[in-house]
């Protein structure tokens with residue numbers, strides 16, 4: 382592998398930027414290609430068969446075009462379904478993004494954890510297996526949100542999103558006795574990469590304070606481990622952003638921080 386690896390970060394839309402920014406911070410020496418499959422967004426509204434049939438061949442094309450050293454599937458809705466198919470089909474290393482149920486349950490003091498994801502992610506056998514294996518006696522509430530990913534996209538695009546629209550998606554995460562911190566949800570897993578884009582709003586609207594678990598820093602550590610140590614002093618490499626709809630991103634100032642200040646082609 383070269384000293385300046387190419388990392389391809391893939392999501393259905395802009396949510397994967399929340400994973401990208403952590404990976405960029407961990408590997409400033411890398412070249413980044415961010416691919417948003419916006420032509421097929423939102424994945425949460427598609428069937429399992431449709432997502433497999435979409436992502437597996439598309440990834441083949443992307444690998445052929447960009448020749449990445451590593452691919453991050455920065456999407457829970459896809460990772461909980463297609464990772465095994467991708468690993469069987471292609472030799473590039475893949476790092477997925479799956480609901481952080483194990484660390485959330487290990488941290489929860491009230492033993493009540495909610496998992497906020499797309500309707501697809503909360504239905505997956507993969508997610509149910511994580512709960513069976515790692516709930517550690519916690520009561521886990523699965524909350525399938527139909528619209529929160531789209532709301533996050535809209536807010537990042539500069540549109541006004543109402544508190545009521547966000548709260549309607551968030552409220553089912555808060556279960557138990559509101560008056561008793563020991564008997565109510567104390568931990569919410571952000572099981573969709575779009576949701577950290579709204580974290581300030583989520584914190585403000587939450588009926589009581591909770592820990593919000595975002596797996597992005599752990600994903601960045603995993604990427605670094607797989608690539609091996611970066612070389613200090615290497616100049617920042619470039620970055621590009623691709624939409625499968627072929628639209629221009631037109632969001633430069635908004636996007637720059639996610640790319641660690643790089644100009645995004």
Ligand code: DGL
Pocket residue numbers: 392393394396397422423424425426455456457458459499502530572573574575
């Ligand atoms: N960002 C994706 C995830 O982490 C989901 C958004 C969608 O429904 O496409 O699950």
